[in-house]
Amino acid sequence: MRKFILNFGIMITGVYMCASCNLISSAGFNDKGLPTPDAEKIEQFHNSTKIDHSIWDELLKAHVKKDGKVDYQGFKKDRFKLDLYLNKLSGLKPDGTWSRAEILAYYINLYNAYTVDFILQHYPVASIKDISGAWTREFIKIGDVKISLGGIENSLLRKMEEPRIHFAINCASISCPKLLNEAYTPEKLEEQLEKVTAEFINSNENQITPDSVKLSSIFDWYKSDFTQNGSLIDYLNKYSEVRINSAARISYNDYNWALNDSK
Template structure:
């Protein structure tokens, strides 16, 4: 999740895909924009046996069991009510990193369109985004306690290195292209015509002609302290409505990063247009999901966004 920025602030990440360099390496591929550093692309589906691939190619639902297992084991609630993820423990566990990579590999085989209905498809992209963020942190973090995904002008979100349904996408392309359908965002506008069309087709496949549901912003986690908390389980089609509602209530109940006397989350500023679609504005969303409505909420101020890594000290 990231504040949309003018194209002029992006040093190299909005070059067209015609400028991409793709080469084979021992661990898969790397992708680089013509003026940018290479980014390793995990090998994805090649890690899976043929029987598993065949099942995944035909399934209409996903339980996301592997992702739930990682969250259950490595996500913990601290004394301030913030869910922290133990990246260090994951990175030092071969079993955990293999579990994460295998989960992401399943999402490379499964195409969201084959899943049944908006809830299944939205769950696919939310879980996939969150898992890809974790994979990205493990790749770039190196155990540095000061690491932040905001480093180098948020390039973390711009690198096209995550495989979904056979496509290699950046996190911004998932959020702003697939989920938001925002053709003006640099990650969508600055890519090739073919990929832009594919992103917008995926957007239509998720929402099936219905308005976007801004609650997905409360489900995405950008590995930062001000992001909405990770759940201790994956988002799943049959439970998605309940999960999104619960996550929304928890977020606006938190005065430190959701809504309170000191202001409201900057997420409501970053994505004001999205909250207008179904709630009219941020106030409508907050009053709908917060116990006590707008009582004690300062709507005239946005809370400073803390991009510090959501990891234990």
């Protein structure tokens, strides 16, 4: 009995630590049977009319500043257009006929658009973390399936072995990689992912010198995604404007969860 209590206590402690260290990465591991083409699948992009992201592109250009701050009040005034786009996304369900680029662009835009929608449902709010179930509530429709923001990130996007998605999806917070003020599209996806990755790594969210790096907590939470083909420093050096020594000291910044509101 004593051994059982000890083991149960260890298990509960472990669960608590996991849940408290990172709400995003621990939420929603269930892909609901939706497709996640692996990184080995090489596909030539072809012209497609599966989905038109132009409404989302128009909204982003109108209501997202160059610094990534979001005009949620402006989005609220354009609620009809946002709902139109969300309904269009939710009416589709990716399948084997979609290219990898089409699926990635779809999931990224889906995540970002529904994050804005989620904030608007509770606006004004100081932080997305103040809203219960932000990453676990299954309020997003994909065809006949319902999924959470955590499910899209962890069970769909991360399974596609594309670490740059961490700089493309936006969690509505100051320390998050900024929301790009244009929609992701299959045609421009590679260029867009390279752009947002380089911009974030060289932003003020990271302090980089040759012998020491103090990084966004994103690189701590999702380290395994960035070290599939080398060390974390190897990954950073692909984009960093400062060459980092392989033995550089690594530490992490606190994360600012305040809302990325432009007001």
